[in-house]
Amino acid sequence: MVEHLQADGEEPCVTLDAFLEQSNATAVRLESDEDARALIPFLDRLKLIEVAFPKFRDGRGYSSARILREAGFTGELRAQGDVLVDQIAYMKRCGFDSFAPEKDLNPADVEAALARWPEHYQGAADGAVPIWKLRHG
C-alpha cells in the first residue's frame, strides 16, 4: 500500500549517527551517501526508515531501499526529497511504500504511474514475479 506521509503524531527520524549512538529510536533517516547496511543489525527495532533523495538524479536511495528489504526490513520505507511522480514506480519496485515529496504530487498522476507497468523484466524488492518466471513457471 502506498501512502503520503502524515507528519502529525509521528516520531521524528533521527540521523544515522544519532541512531547508532542511541538505540531506542524507531525511526531513522538515511542520507544518500550513508550505508544502508549499517542498519541491518537493528531492523527489527525500526518502524520507519526514511531514505533521502536530495536530487532526483541521485539514485543511491534505490540501492539503499533494496538492500534494506533484502535484509528483511518489513517496516515503513519512505522516499523523501526530490521525489517526482516519474520515479514513483521504480521506487515502489525497490521497496519503498511511502513517499514524502518536497513538492506535492497529483494523486491521479501517482495512480497512473503505479498502474503503468503490466509486468517487469527483473525481480526486485516488491515481490513482483519477473517476466522470465511468468514465461516458464
Place this chain on the structure above:
Amino acid sequence: MKLLTGNDLKTGFVTWWTGADWSLHIEDAADVGEHGEAILAAEEGARRVNAPYIIAGEQTPDGPRPAHIKDRIRALGPTVRPDLTLKPADPNAGDWVI
C-alpha cells in the same frame, strides 16, 4: 550586441528573439541589451521557447552575426548539408558561418 536564442518547444527549431516574438531567422534577431535575462525568464515560463540562452553577437550589414561558430551553425544549419540549411539556394551561405 546581445542576442536571445533558444529552441521552439514543440518543433525544436532554433529560434531568435525579435523584440516582440520568436523567429527562425537570425536576420530578425534584436539586441536584447541588458534585458535579456528578464525576457528569457518570461518567455521560458510561458513555454514560448525552450532552453533559451543569451549570446554575444555583432551587427553586420547582413544582420546580426553570433560571436561563436556554434551559434552561427545553429542559425544557418549544418555546413556539410547546405540543402538542409535555411539558405539552400545560396552557394555562399556557408562563408558566413566560417
Place this chain on the structure above:
Amino acid sequence: MYKYDEYDHAMVEARVAEFSDQVRRRLAGEITEDQFKPLRLMNGLYLQLHAYMLRVAVPYGTLDSRQMHMLAHIARKYDRDYGHFTTRQNIQYNWIKLEDAPAILEDLASVEMHAIQTSGNCIRNISSDQWAGAAADEITDPRPWAELLRQWSSFHPEFSYLPRKFKIAVIAAEEDRAAMRLHDIGIQIVEKDGQHGAAFYVGGGMGRTPMIAPLIKDFVPLDDMLSYAEACLRVYNRYGRRDNIYKARIKILIHELGADEYRRQVEEEWAHVKSLGIDPPKAEFDRIAKQFTPPALDASAPDDIDRSDPDFAVWVDQNVAAHKVPGHAIVNISLKPVGGIPGDASSAQIDLMADLAEKHSHDELRVTHAQNIVLPHVRKADLYAIWQALDTAGLATPNLDLISDIIACPGLDYCSLANARSIPVAQKIAARFSDLGRQKELGELKLKISGCINACGHHHAGHIGILGVDRKGTENYQLLLGGSGAEDVSLGTITGPGFDEDGIVDAIERVTDKYLATRTDGERFVDTFRRVGMAPFKEAIYG
C-alpha cells in the same frame, strides 16, 4: 533473431504510453524542462544543435528488413529523409519534433523497435560483434546473452539513476570487433575446461579520461551472468562519484579504488545478490538462444566468385569477409563514400539495404560500431547482383578498414557539445587519399575523429585519431597515433601541437608517408608505430 512475445510488446507499449503522457505534461507546462530532460533522455530524445535528435536503439546492432524499412519511413515522414548510424550500433535522426515523438515511438513499437534507454544515466544499448552468427572464430553467438542483458537492464528500477551512462558490450571471439575493452562492462564469452563462461572486464571508457577495462573476473559461470552484472552495477550505483560529472563513470571508481578493491566489493555484493534469485533459469536462455539459431545455409552452394568485372573484384577483396559456412560470405556495406558524411544513409539507401537483406541475407542486417552496415549471410553466387545494386545506390565504396573508412562523430555541424566540426575534416582526408591504390598500399588504417573530448568518434582508439578542440574561438585539431579498439587494445598518444583544418590533413599525409618509408613486411601502420615509437613520426610531422 529475437522476436518479441506478448510480454515484450506490452513493456514497449507501456513505455510509449508513459512517454506520450510525459510529453503531454511538458507541452502543457505541468513539468519543467529540468524535470522532463532525464525522462526524455531515457527515451533517446536529445535537444540538439538544430532540433530534437532521436536515437533509436538497434539492440546489439541486429535488425531485419521490416525494421530497416521502418527506419527509412521515419526518416521520410518525420525527418529530413536520412539517418545517421552511430558508434554504438544505433541510428540517429537530427530533425525530430517533440510533438511527433510519441507517434514515432508508436511506429517503432509496431515493428518491435524503441528508443528506450539510448540516453540518460542508465544502462544503454548492449552492443556486440557485427559478425555474430557468421564468423568462424566465435565460440558461440554472443547475442542471446546480449538479449538477456537487454531485458535485464530495461526499466531496471535500481539502476535508472546511475551516476552516469553505462555501456555494455558482449563478444564471443578472441578478435574483438566490438571495442569491448573500452566499455563500462565488456563481456567476453570464453571456454575453459570444456565449459563456457563470461570474462568480465569492467571500467573501460573513452571521453575525457580514456581507460582500458581491467579484467575483474576471468570466468563467471554463464548461469550467473546477470547476478554478477547486478553486483557490478550496485557497487557502482552506491559508490560512483556524483560530485563531478567528469568523474562519474565507473572507470573513475575503479581507477580510484583499484581493480582489486572493486573486485572485492563486487564479490561481496555478489555473494549476497546471488541468493536473490535474479538469474533466470536455463529455460529462459534456451528460449532466447533458439531464436538465434543460424539460418539454414546450404554448405554446398557454389564457392567460386566470377571476378571478371574488375570493380566488383576490388570490392570483393576489400569488403567481403569469410563466412563460416562454405559457399557463403559476409558483405560489409561502407557508409563512407568519398565526399559523403560518415555513417549517413538516405531513406532510399536504407530501403535498398533492407531489400537486399530480405532477398539475399536471410532477412538480417547488422549495424557496426564503425558506422557501416553488414549483410551477414549471403551466398557467394549472389555477390555480383548485390554489388551492382549497391553500386547504383552509392553504397559500394570498397574501403572497409582503409584510411577513408573513417569513424566520425557528427561534430559541431550537428552536436551542441562539440568544439569543432568533424565531418569536413573526414571529407578532406578522404578526398586527399581518394586514390584506391594508395589506400590499399597503406592497408588497414583505422582513422577516427571526435569533435570534442566526449570522444563519441572513439578517437582514442584510432590508429590515427583526431580530436577537435576550441582554441581561442577557432577550431583546432589534435593528432593522436597508435590507438586500437580491437583485441590489441591501446590508447592513442597525442603527437604535439594541433593544426587547423587543412593542416591536420597535411600532417596525416606526413604520417602515412613516414609509415610507408619505415614499415617492414606485413606491418600495418599501427604495428610500425608500436615498433618505432612516436619520435620518428613526431619528427616527420613537425620537422
